[in-house]
Amino acid sequence: MTEERLWQQLRDILKEVRPQAPHSLLGLDDDIVERLGLDSLDMANFAVEIQYGFALTVESAQVAELLTLRTLGAFILQQMSLSAPAES
Numbered sequence: 001m002t003e004e005r006l007w008q009q010l011r012d013i014l015k016e017v018r019p020q021a022p023h024s025l026l027g028l029d030d031d032i033v034e035r036l037g038l039d040s041l042d043m044a045n046f047a048v049e050i051q052y053g054f055a056l057t058v059e060s061a062q063v064a065e066l067l068t069l070r071t072l073g074a075f076i077l078q079q080m081s082l083s084a085p086a087e088s
Contacts, residue, residue: 001077001080003073003077006073006076006077007028007069007070007073009053009054010050010069010072010073010076011023011026011069013046013049013050013053014026014032014036014046016049017038017042017045017046017049018036018037018038018042021035021036021037021038022035022036023036026069027069028068028069028070029068029069029070030068030069031067031068032067032068032069032072033064033067034067040060043060043063043064044060046060046063047059047060047062047063048060050063050072050076054076054079054080055083056076056079056080056083058079062075
């Protein structure tokens, strides 16, 4: 998965979680919570959607610490590489 595709998928998830937020203003290094006005319930829903979307186990507290698309994307890529089956 390319980083660009990953960031777009995260943006799509955010649009589902908070449809009325100004998503077009969200840059890769912007604070997601601050820019989109997410509350704790939104963050919990975001974590759940990330779990389903990327087949990862992610706690909402982890997502809350990764406040930008760039850092969240790096975390997801790292988790995906850790959970990938080892080659024989």
